[in-house]
Amino acid sequence: MYTIYFDMDGTIADLYGVADWLPRLRAEDATPYTDAAPMVDTTEFQLLLAILQNRGYxxxxxxxxxxxxxxxxxxxxxxxxxxWLTETFPEIMFDEMHFVQYGTRKDYVAKDKNGIIFDDDERVREKWRGKAINPNIEDIIEKLRLIKEMSE
Ligand SMILES: [Mg+2]
Structure with a gap:
């Protein structure tokens, strides 16, 4: 069964919507990361992921x-x-979590090289070997519902 991977900033965490996020990051202030609003309905997201995890994803x-x-x-x-992940999605137990140097090839760190990734960064999607989804084009919740339906 596949692993479903999520990027955070600009995909599930609205870092770029936090006031003055860039100067704050440059000043090495970590609070914009905790202040970011979720970009998905947290109830629905947690419910769908629990179902998918139960089905082996x-x-x-x-x-x-x-x-x-x-x-x-x-x-x-x-x-x-x-x-942020623990507070925003207290019900989800992620199987893998990688917080890596900016620019790291995500397909190198993923255990499942043919997994599915939701990532707003085109550079990541282009290099990804499995299925890469642009959350600015395809709604994350809708896509997760489809994956759930396909696994029924
Ligand atoms: Mg991103």
Whole structure:
């Protein structure tokens, strides 16, 4: 069974909607990551993922850390991202979580090389070997419902 991977920033976490997110990141402030609003209906998202996980799908997060950052900021951002996931989706137990250097090839870190990825970054989608979905074009909840229907 496939693993369904999610990017965070711009895919499920509205980092770019946080006021002054870029200067704050440059100042190595990790709070924009915890302040980000979810970009999916959290109830529906958790419900669909629980069903899919029950049917054998695995769930993963692959998220880049901030560009050109110090080691201490990388640690702070990793913690902020983990905290955000726990608080936003308390019901979900992800099977894989990777918080990696900005620009890392996501297909290199994924355990399931033929998995499905939701990612707003074209560079990631182009290199991905499995199915890559652009969340700006296809609604995440709708797509998860389709995957669920196909697994029935
Ligand atoms: Mg992104």
């Amino acid at each position: 695995k769930l993963g997060i692959i998220s880049w850390l901030a560009k050109d950052s110090s080691n201490s900021y990388k640690k702070a951002v990793t913690k902020a991202k983990r905290d």
